[in-house]
Amino acid sequence: MKKEVEAWFRSFQDNLCAALQTCDGGAVFEEDLWQKEDGDGGGRTRIIQNGLVLEKGGVLFSAVTGILPEAAARALLLPDPQFFATGVSVVLHPTNPMVPIAHMNVRYFEAGNGEAWFGGGIDLTPIYVDTEQASTFHKALKSACDQHNPAYYPEFKKWADDYFYISHRRETRGVGGIFFDRLQATPDINIAERFAFVQSVANTFAPVYTNLMNQNRGKTYTPEQKQWQLLRRGRYVEFNLALDRGTRFGLETGGRTESILMSLPAMAAWQYNYTPADGSPEAKTLQFLKKDIDWINL
């Protein structure tokens, strides 16, 4: 299984980079190959910078074997700390504040005792929430989920609301999406079907996001709207550095820092106690940064 998943993730990275690069039209992905210091695997980090749409973004593939830190093995209830992990992670920061920030991740984990599972997710962080676009985005995710199990979308949408939550701000990171972890084989669902689901999720990303790029790339914006983007990116930085479990796990276990922190934007801002004016588009956006919004039946 792991060879098959790893090979598919690798080719998925190729296809996604090609689609994003073609859509952007102004910059190409640069590749850095890296190996773990102990030689047990490595990755292909691909970064795009200063494109026509994408100011800074990364599409990362990795496949590593290793030994979990004791606390991590205990938290995962794994008796054997050996593991294999492979995945693709994507974060895209556009220049234009009218184009949302996007994130996706798909991953496969095999523990030393033979337990294996998939995890992943997609979420969207608009600087200005366009409710129609947010709804279309969620419908595409629901459709990918529904092909496999009608219970998936409601469950994984709620999981995203809870995961992409900036507790100290009492805000969600954006309009959410789906998030799932530790999807193992069950009596009803074998691991191949879990893999098929993850492939459906991954394959949703490029068409949905390039569509959002194209719909919004031509929109004009003011310096004030750009500043609002920088402040919202500040929140993105807060989430990734202070809260995101993947980032923290990577940094604490000696992952490749420049790959892990590709998720940070080219520039971000903080302004003490900034509150947008009542009724402004910025204030309206904040009203949508909440859990439990039904984006399908808005």
Place this chain on the structure above:
Amino acid sequence: MKKEVEAWFRSFQDNLCAALQTCDGGAVFEEDLWQKEDGDGGGRTRIIQNGLVLEKGGVLFSAVTGILPEAAARALLLPDPQFFATGVSVVLHPTNPMVPIAHMNVRYFEAGNGEAWFGGGIDLTPIYVDTEQASTFHKALKSACDQHNPAYYPEFKKWADDYFYISHRRETRGVGGIFFDRLQATPDINIAERFAFVQSVANTFAPVYTNLMNQNRGKTYTPEQKQWQLLRRGRYVEFNLALDRGTRFGLETGGRTESILMSLPAMAAWQYNYTPADGSPEAKTLQFLKKDIDWINL
């Protein structure tokens, strides 16, 4: 004791704000008074923005009582989770990359079982390390320490090297300073003497830092030097959000977010895998971002 410490910290905040504001000459501190939701204390947050030297900075006083989260009480080996804490925290981000970022904190903690201690520290983060200025800075800290105990400076300097260390970057945050925690009364040193030491440390900050402001405020800089400052501020953000224990404790225990995150700069940048050219002033600065540099006998 706690009334006396709280009153001194409060007047220290007044004096420090006055000194910084006079030196800056272009902006004044704005004050926000806040109360804990349960009413057990609060604080005076004072923020300066867009001054002649200081782009964004805060001088925060707080005094609160509360109940430690179980994990925190256990980590501190405290049988009784009730506590009283008061302190002053300072972070100053200048506009000009030739003026270093500065941080200081002094704090007093009283546990429910009667244990009481002081903690604190000062550290300096130059964007370009001026070795003479860094040395003068350390000599001032050593002099404040030596008035009380010749063992303090070496011990607390090493503590700062270890604390202000960005492990995932293998860099110190800046040129260090001093850091100390849980300074309790001992058979040789009573709590009043601990307090006197903390007062000496606190009183060192204004003369040392206003001197650094004045020495560097008139220096010219290029857009490339400004960009280097934004990248170094990115590291500062990484430290504060991912590693700083005070920030994490504050955010996790429901502290006032806008006060805690006053430590973040107005703007910060990230650039994938940026490495300064060999022999450049930027590369030279990186060489000084290491532990165990003897700044006194440089």
